[in-house]
Amino acid sequence: MKPRRKDGYHAVAWQEPIILEMGTPGERGVLLPPAGEGITRVVGDVLESIPADIRRRNPPRLPELSQPQVLRHYLRLSQMSLGADLNLDISQGTCTMKYSPKVNERLVSMPELTELHPYQDVDTVQGVLEVMYRFESILKAVSGMDRFTFQPGGGAQGIYTNACIIRAYHESRGQANQRTEIITTIFSHPADAACPATAGFKVITLYPDGRGYPDLDALKAAVSERTAGLMITNPEDTGVFNPRIREFVDLVHAAGGLCAYDQANANGILGVTRAREAGFDMCHFNLHKTFSSPHGSSGPASGAVGVINELARFLPVPTLEFDGDKHYLDYDRPETIGKVRGFHGNVPAVVRAYAWVMSLGAKGLRLVADTSVLNNNYMAMKMAAIPGVAIAYPEARARLDQIRYSWEPLKRKTGVGTEDVRRRMVDFGLQSYFESHHPWVVPEPFTLEPDETYSKDDIDEYVEVMRHISDEAHSSPEIVLGAPHQSTISRIDESALDDPKRWAMTWRAHLRKRSGTEPMRVTLPSISEPGR
Amino acid sequence: MTGSVQRRVKRLGLIVNPVAGMGGRVGLKGTDGPEVLAQASELGAKPEAPGRAIEALVRLARLSDKVLVFSYPGEMGEDEARSAGLEPVVIGSIVPGRTTGADTERAAREMAALGVDLLLFAGGDGTARNVCAAWGAGVPVVGIPAGVKIHSAVYATGPRSAGDLAALFLEGKVSRTREAEVMDIDEAAFREGRVSGRLFGYLTVPVQAGMNQALKAASRGGEERALDGIAAEIVDRMKDGGLYLVGPGTTTRAVFQRLGLAKTLLGVDAVQSGRLVASDANERALLTLLAGGTSGRIVVTPIGGQGFVFGRGNQQLSPGVIHKVGREGIIVVATAGKMASLGGNPLLVDTGDSRLDDELGGYVRVLTGYRRELVYRVASSTSSPVEPARTRRRGGVE
Numbered sequence: 001m002k003p004r005r006k007d008g009y010h011a012v013a014w015q016e017p018i019i020l021e022m023g024t025p026g027e028r029g030v031l032l033p034p035a036g037e038g039i040t041r042v043v044g045d046v047l048e049s050i051p052a053d054i055r056r057r058n059p060p061r062l063p064e065l066s067q068p069q070v071l072r073h074y075l076r077l078s079q080m081s082l083g084a085d086l087n088l089d090i091s092q093g094t095c096t097m098k099y100s101p102k103v104n105e106r107l108v109s110m111p112e113l114t115e116l117h118p119y120q121d122v123d124t125v126q127g128v129l130e131v132m133y134r135f136e137s138i139l140k141a142v143s144g145m146d147r148f149t150f151q152p153g154g155g156a157q158g159i160y161t162n163a164c165i166i167r168a169y170h171e172s173r174g175q176a177n178q179r180t181e182i183i184t185t186i187f188s189h190p191a192d193a194a195c196p197a198t199a200g201f202k203v204i205t206l207y208p209d210g211r212g213y214p215d216l217d218a219l220k221a222a223v224s225e226r227t228a229g230l231m232i233t234n235p236e237d238t239g240v241f242n243p244r245i246r247e248f249v250d251l252v253h254a255a256g257g258l259c260a261y262d263q264a265n266a267n268g269i270l271g272v273t274r275a276r277e278a279g280f281d282m283c284h285f286n287l288h289k290t291f292s293s294p295h296g297s298s299g300p301a302s303g304a305v306g307v308i309n310e311l312a313r314f315l316p317v318p319t320l321e322f323d324g325d326k327h328y329l330d331y332d333r334p335e336t337i338g339k340v341r342g343f344h345g346n347v348p349a350v351v352r353a354y355a356w357v358m359s360l361g362a363k364g365l366r367l368v369a370d371t372s373v374l375n376n377n378y379m380a381m382k383m384a385a386i387p388g389v390a391i392a393y394p395e396a397r398a399r400l401d402q403i404r405y406s407w408e409p410l411k412r413k414t415g416v417g418t419e420d421v422r423r424r425m426v427d428f429g430l431q432s433y434f435e436s437h438h439p440w441v442v443p444e445p446f447t448l449e450p451d452e453t454y455s456k457d458d459i460d461e462y463v464e465v466m467r468h469i470s471d472e473a474h475s476s477p478e479i480v481l482g483a484p485h486q487s488t489i490s491r492i493d494e495s496a497l498d499d500p501k502r503w504a505m506t507w508r509a510h511l512r513k514r515s516g517t518e519p520m521r522v523t524l525p526s527i528s529e530p531g532r
Numbered sequence: 533m534t535g536s537v538q539r540r541v542k543r544l545g546l547i548v549n550p551v552a553g554m555g556g557r558v559g560l561k562g563t564d565g566p567e568v569l570a571q572a573s574e575l576g577a578k579p580e581a582p583g584r585a586i587e588a589l590v591r592l593a594r595l596s597d598k599v600l601v602f603s604y605p606g607e608m609g610e611d612e613a614r615s616a617g618l619e620p621v622v623i624g625s626i627v628p629g630r631t632t633g634a635d636t637e638r639a640a641r642e643m644a645a646l647g648v649d650l651l652l653f654a655g656g657d658g659t660a661r662n663v664c665a666a667w668g669a670g671v672p673v674v675g676i677p678a679g680v681k682i683h684s685a686v687y688a689t690g691p692r693s694a695g696d697l698a699a700l701f702l703e704g705k706v707s708r709t710r711e712a713e714v715m716d717i718d719e720a721a722f723r724e725g726r727v728s729g730r731l732f733g734y735l736t737v738p739v740q741a742g743m744n745q746a747l748k749a750a751s752r753g754g755e756e757r758a759l760d761g762i763a764a765e766i767v768d769r770m771k772d773g774g775l776y777l778v779g780p781g782t783t784t785r786a787v788f789q790r791l792g793l794a795k796t797l798l799g800v801d802a803v804q805s806g807r808l809v810a811s812d813a814n815e816r817a818l819l820t821l822l823a824g825g826t827s828g829r830i831v832v833t834p835i836g837g838q839g840f841v842f843g844r845g846n847q848q849l850s851p852g853v854i855h856k857v858g859r860e861g862i863i864v865v866a867t868a869g870k871m872a873s874l875g876g877n878p879l880l881v882d883t884g885d886s887r888l889d890d891e892l893g894g895y896v897r898v899l900t901g902y903r904r905e906l907v908y909r910v911a912s913s914t915s916s917p918v919e920p921a922r923t924r925r926r927g928g929v930e
Contacts, residue, residue, distance in 0.1 A: 186906075193904070197903065197904070201903075202903040202904070202905070203903065203904050203905070204897070204905050204906075204907060205868075205900075205904070205905070205906045205907070206906075206907050207871075207876070207906060207907065207908055207909070208876070210876065217895065218895055218907045218908075218909075219907075221894065221895035221907055222895075222897075222907045415692050438754065438868075438869075439868045439869045439871070439872035440872060441872050441876070443875070493705065495705055495706060495707070498708060498739075499707070499708065
């Protein structure tokens with residue numbers, strides 16, 4: 001089949017206002033009935049216990065809408081966005097946007113799961129604890145680690161958990177004050193620098209060597225008696241796999257540090273290589289990347305953290321235990337780092353990941369890795385043939401499941417750069433691609449990841465759009481520079497992104513910064529009163 | 533954003549150094565001075581600057597109703613403006629075919645007096661230096677790179693980006709600015725194969741927001757926070773009571789701002805226990821300070837787009853001073869964005885003492901923020917020659 005570009009595509013443009021601009025005072029979605037005389041008499045004034053000085057004088061300025069309005073509003077917004085189920089989500093390199101089987105959504109929607117409460121007696125939740133216990137066994141086999149926790153609610157929290165465990169380990173040896181430095185690389189995920197910094201460490205970042213590989217000599221210059229640990233990804237953002245990873249780990253171990261493997265995206269190495277064999281002490285997996293649980297627009301996610309036996313005593317509480325007869329939760333762990341999040345983590349993410357692995361089996365997991373690497377290398381061959389595209393660090397050979405590309409040759413020749421192409425591609429029904437984490441070490445970057453979900457035709461269609469935009473850049477660059485033309489909105493003024501004076505995290509801040517004054521306070525009817 | 537009423541039509545000043553770039557193609561490494569220029573003409577050099585200026589000005593043609601262009605006569609701007617479809621108000625006078633740096637300086641002074649909102653000029657490092665000498669600080673400039681030597685950070689990466697940046701600024705779509713280095717290199721020495729650069733001053737340039745490489749390398753806000761972080765870390769370290777010799781640059785100035793002290797932007801200042809002990813010190817003064825036996829530290833930031841840690845703009849930090857302080861006493865500071873702009877090329881040292889340069893090679897820890905360091909390669913500039921062509925792509929505005 002010849003790849004077909006979606007030339008006639010046009011995105012939905014509802015011109016939908018912000019919800020805070022909608023509605024009518026007094027309008028309600030639900031009219032709550034009065035509590036009834038008997039209940040009121042017994043309960044009294046439920047607000048009475050709230051001290052007067054922390055009570056709101058005015059009710060919050062919440063939008064007041066009916067149910068159909070709310071439904072229409074959010075359905076329209078959903079139509080104006082491109083999600084993994086609507087487009088070829090190859091664009092989000094490093095995010096591993098694979099197909100999330102819909103049958104797994106049925107599983108996690110079952111009341112047997114949704115009606116559970118974390119405070120329930122463990123005797124009544126043996127089933128879900130068994131699922132979690134079994135999935136822990138699976139991750140142990142995949143990574144070679146000895147124990148796992150599912151408590152972290154995302155990848156960065158998983159890395160933070162590992163940083164806390166590194167700190168606890170050195171504290172237990174009386175070296176916390178001496179070992180203050182975490183080493184990472186510039187092409188590891190930025191959370192490998194940010195999380196240890198949040199945990200109080202100083203962060204030392206290594207630049208790659210001239211060929212794009214992590215620089216072993218730079219590591220030698222960086223390790224010392226102050227080294228607390230190494231926190232890195234492999235393959236890195238560039239898609240380059242560090243073949244000397246064992247030497248990196250050994251060097252840090254010899255200096256007295258621990259090594260944490262950021263395996264948020266392990267798609268290219270499932271069943272191929274493990275953290276254990278590379279000598280790592282700990283790792284983490286994003287169940288919402290490699291293990292097909294949906295990203296869900298920043299959650300619910302799961303950063304499953306695995307450690308070797310020697311570090312298991314530091315894991316967050318509770319750990320999930322099995323005595324051969326019964327599953328139970330263990331809070332009695334004196335050296336634990338405590339809790340990084342409430343309860344046992346995002347259980348639906350674990351259930352989906354478990355279902356996904358069970359449907360594939362061990363050989364299937366290996367096939368996932370092989371297919372995603374094959375897809376990526378097929379796509380790289382086609383992308384490299386497009387005029388204006390370069391592969392960052394062409395000398396680095398082994399590329400696994402993603403690649404950082406560069407439009408620098410195109411930019412130099414035509415003036416069309418990566419931001420311009422990014423705005424143009426949405427005109428063909430494709431989500432704008434991920435460029436790079438900051439700083440941009442690779443100029444005019446973009447990062448693509450065609451994981452095992454995508455067929456040859458899908459990849460061909462995607463590449464065809466890129467080729468078409470490159471053609472446009474050469475023949476009529478104004479089309480690309482003026483894009484998007486077929487999207488929900490036209491080009492927006494991005495200068496505010498750079499000006500803190502114009503940033504607004506809330507609607508109230510937006511109004512204040514736009515008008516220069518605090519918005520007028522309007523006294524609304526109390527929300528405890530039914531609409532009049 | 534609030535739609536404030538435009539005060540008046542925006543005014544743009546335009547200066548073209550018509551002979552900039554002539555030496556490059558014929559291998560003369562610059563055209564400073566009439567003899568070299570004559571030599572370049574004999575070798576068949578063609579003017580490069582007019583064409584490049586037109587390329588930039590074409591990008592501004594759509595604003596012809598909204599912008600009043602002031603230019604110098606003939607080849608110094610008038611011709612180029614007309615070729616690009618703009619109708620300039622011509623000021624001043626020149627001797628055609630015989631323009632010099634003095635014309636550039638005079639033009640810049642007169643345009644400053646006219647209250648232009650932006651000065652667009654085409655040339656190389658020498659031109660930037662002339663502008664810098666005549667220009668009051670504050671009003672932004674955009675450089676169209678047309679010279680042989682482009683070490684100054686006031687230049688956009690190319691003529692088109694210079695035109696676009698000027699247009700965005702005049703339209704009010706870009707309002708953020710920063711101070712950019714004006715670097716120049718002694719051309720006579722350069723021709724003899726020695727590079728002797730110096731930091732001449734700073735000009736204010738608009739910064740293109742969220743649409744270009746320098747900014748995406750690290751957002752402006754992020755850069756400012758990183759500067760604060762670097763300053764906080766250095767001020768923390770200064771609590772050891774040691775003597776700190778702080779080199780030139782806006783990065784190191786942030787340290788002084790945090791201390792509440794005034795920094796000599798182009799010079800080396802010394803601080804001890806929170807007090808300024810020497811301002812704009814020369815080599816001898818620095819050696820005298822170090823003679824007392826107090827432990828000394830050097831705080832430096834790479835100067836210019838090529839990543840020189842020593843030997844460009846901070847020659848006061850001589851081999852003698854560096855020897856006294858020792859390799860361990862050198863603290864290199866730079867934001868992560870500045871380091872990324874080096875394109876993976878090593879930091880360079882050119883102290884004038886090749887043995888010392890070799891000793892300083894290897895890996896250095898660069899302080900990039902509060903408790904943030906990069907491990908980065910350092911090379912002696914003699915062992916890794918810097919090609920002007922490679923320089924041109926870096927260090928620009930864009």
